[in-house]
Amino acid sequence: MKKRRLTAALLCAVLAASTVLSGCGGKKTTEGGSAAAGTEAGKNEAGKGEDGGKPVVYTELYSGEVTTLNYLVSASEADFKTAAYCIDTLIEYDSEGKIRPGQATEWEYDEASKTWTFHLREAKWVDNTGAPVADVTAQDFVDAIKYQLTPEYESGIVQNLFGVIANAKAYYNGLVYNGGADEDGVVWNAVDFSEVGVKAVDDHTLTYTLETEVPYFLSSLAYIVYMPAYGPQLEELGKTFAxxxxKMYYNGSYYMSEFSPQERRIYKKNTLNYDADIVYIDEIQKIYNAESTTIGPEMIKRGEIDYAEITAxxxxxxxxxxxxxNLISRERPRNSYSYFYCFNFDPQFDAEYEPDNWRKAVNNENFRKALSSALNKTKEVAVLEPNVPEDYVINTIxxxxxxxxxDGTDFTEIGDMAALGDTFNEAKAVEYRDLAKSELAAEGVTFPVKVLLPYNPTEVNWDKECQVVEQQMESLLxxxxxxxxxxxxxxDGFLTEIRRNGKYAMLKCNWGADYADPETWTDPFYQAKGESGYDLGYKYANLAKAIEDGxxxxxxxxxYFTTIEEAKDIKVDINARYEAFAKAEATxxxxxxxxxxxxxxxxYLATKLNVFEGQYAPFGVxxxxxxxxHLQDHYISMExxxxxxxxxxQ
Structure with missing residues (x-):
């Protein structure tokens, strides 16, 4: 059997082709990690501060409550922030975007069997008091995968495993259909979990066998879908886990000592963590306040909190x-998130907003192009960034x-993507409007078409953005x-109530990359046959409804769907793969x-953190x-x- 160790050159070929910021590394040994601090028995004595001095406590306000702490089921960043703080992944990224060891100290890949093998360090699970409760083992990674593949737990991220981990989809659908056929007539028989490509060889050796070659697999391990959970606790708690x-255990830099919804979340340093010596903040306090956007800056002036956004x-x-x-600075520039407007092809909003009329209108391409061409992105971005809004406008997803x-060519400059330009064009918008009017009138559409545009009031200035959109579009069209x-x-629960339930006509949405490959940017839109956007929990716009309704x-x-499937099938030839994905996105x-x-x-922020010290990658958590x-003793100035x-x- 041919075994391939991840040398620097090889990992560069796999990852550097995918992202300039993903570091190259071979078979890894621990770099910068330390032995677990503290003792393995008794209480985890967190919060004493460096050198036994006063604890270093970081405080900020928040205004939107999580819908769940269960990182094995939620696809919302707001929900899995706790996991990012408290759960260690197999690999992680340093402040320069380079791969470093996490729970795994080294790894290798076997080409013949398409199997990755990870060697785990000694580590402990702790409870919400910081007391050690069990060793972290390879089985905890296996049990977390099995939990997500159990339909009754309704994981919103499980689809990330399909087509990647061998037999993951077959096992899941076997439980769903139990020998029956899906909507396309495909019969799914029961599959034993032992056939799924995740195995605990021993307590410290974990393997993932892939369904096919996956160029980006290593980078995807920094995402929540591959986080571990303590198996016996999952079995005991089931749906009440987290x-x-x-009701959860922690193996990361912090443990959650208190969660009082709409009051506070308290995280304390886990001194049993292997990297405890580079965790410089002893306690994180997140305090709920529905008016945090206005109250936060005032509390900054009084020095009462360590972070607040400074609104336009x-x-x-x-x-x-x-x-x-001199209290103002900015957050770290990042290209890990993309914002875009979705049109809802399966409206579920109230009758007063005329969902049937919208359904006819949105399925007319000239109508969509009229709205698209009427959106002055620069003017809207100026609500958030009045100085250089054009620096943030994009014409691609x-x-x-x-x-x-x-070859080092930026994905946005490849193939059909290279021809994409600014969609804002006033003359074209009017031209598309006139064509749409004629076509839609023939179909019985009534005017004006009601365009329901919701926003989340906890997001700073989103209301003002919507007002700009309304003014410019209605004025032009x-x-x-x-x-x-x-x-x-x-x-609270904006995504669940609005986007996931289809209660919008048009909506500003976003997506954060999960791994280092253009396929990650198709995840919000692409639906395989038989998959419902609502069942999946995160599919935007419900595009498949157009096919279903003809x-x-x-x-x-x-x-678009067909081109995505063709691109996904290209596993080795990176240039051909990217060309195909570029064609799909242009479509x-x-x-x-x-x-x-x-x-x-x-x-724009007021913060006591040097944002460039933190870990960084344009995907994952x-x-x-x-x-x-480090928590500074002053707010960072722009200088x-x-x-x-x-x-x-940078």
Missing amino acids: TAAD DILDDWMSNEDTK TPAKFTFNA GTDFIDIIVQTGPT TPSADAVLE LINHALVVPFSISVSK SNLKYKGQ EFEANKEKAG
Whole structure:
């Protein structure tokens, strides 16, 4: 059997082709990690601070509550932040975006069997008091996969395993259909879990056998779907796993000592963690306040919290005021998130917003192109970034500088993607509007078409963005053509209530990359045959509904889906793979099935953290961690931010 060790050159060939920021590394040995601090017996004595001094406590406000702590089922970043702080993955990324050992100290890949083998370090699970409860073993990674593959737990991320881990989909569908046929007539018989490609060889040796070659597999291990969980606890608690701080165990840098919904979340340093010596913050306090966007800056002035966003409506005043101008810096620039507007092809909103009328309108390509061409992205981004909004506008779903082919060519400059330009065009918008009017009138559509546009009130300035969209679109296209209805959504559970339940006509959505490959940017949109967007829990826009209903948009959606399937089948030839994915994304945009909008705008902040000390990768959960960051005794100024940025080579 031919076994391939991950030498630096080989890992570069696999990962550098996918992202310039993913570091190259071979068969890894521990670099920068330490032996577990503290003792393995008794209480985990966290919170004493460096050198036994006063504990270092970081405090910030939050305004939107999580829907669950269960990182094995949720696809929402807000929900799995706790896991990012508290659960160690097999590999992770350092502050420069280079792979480093995590729970695994070394690994190798066997080409013949398509099997990755990971060798785990000694580690402990601790409870919400910091007391050790069990060893972390390879079986905990296996049991976490099995939990996600159990349909009754309704995991919203399980599809990340399908087509990657051998027999994962077959096992899952075997439980769903139990020998019956799916909607396409495919019979799914029961499959024993022993046939799924994840195995605990012994306590410290874990293997993943892939269904096929997966160029990006190693990078995907920094995502929540491959996080471990203590198996006996999963078996005991089932659906109640991670419903409270004392209903989960922790193996990461922190453990959650308190979770009081709409009050506070408290995280304390896990001194039994292998990297405890580079965890410099002893306690993280997240305090709930529904008015955090307005109260936070005032508390910064009084020095009561360590972080707050500085919103556009007060930014100028803060920048011109001698007392506050040196309190402002920015978050670390990142291209791990893309924002875009989705049109809902399966509206489930109330009758007063005329869902049937919208369904007819949205399936007309000229109607979608009219709205797409009328969206002045720069003007809307200016709500968040008034100085250089054009720096954040994008014309693709995949951000530039996220991923590169084997020749080093940026994915956004490959094939059909290279021809994509700014979708905003006033003359074209009017032209598309007139064509759509004529075509839709013939189908019995009534005007103005009501366009339900919800927003999350806990997101800073989202309401103002919606107002800009309403004003510019209605002004250009006419209120006799569209009636954009800006609606305030719920403060808690916005994604579940609005997007996942189809209660919108048009909605600004985002997606964060899960691994280093362009395929990750298809996950919000692509649906395999028989899969429901609602059942999957995270499919945006429900594009497949157009195919199901045989609407005028069916051909465009089918073309996109088919091209995605062709691209996924290309496993080795990176250039051909990227060319195919570029063709698919161009299809999605050229038919105005979605509207690209922006990358993450670097927010203006008041913070006592050097944001360039934190872990970084343009995918996964690395950006959410506090490991490696020092809490300063002052708020970072813009001058200091720029110096830190230059020092980090950003």
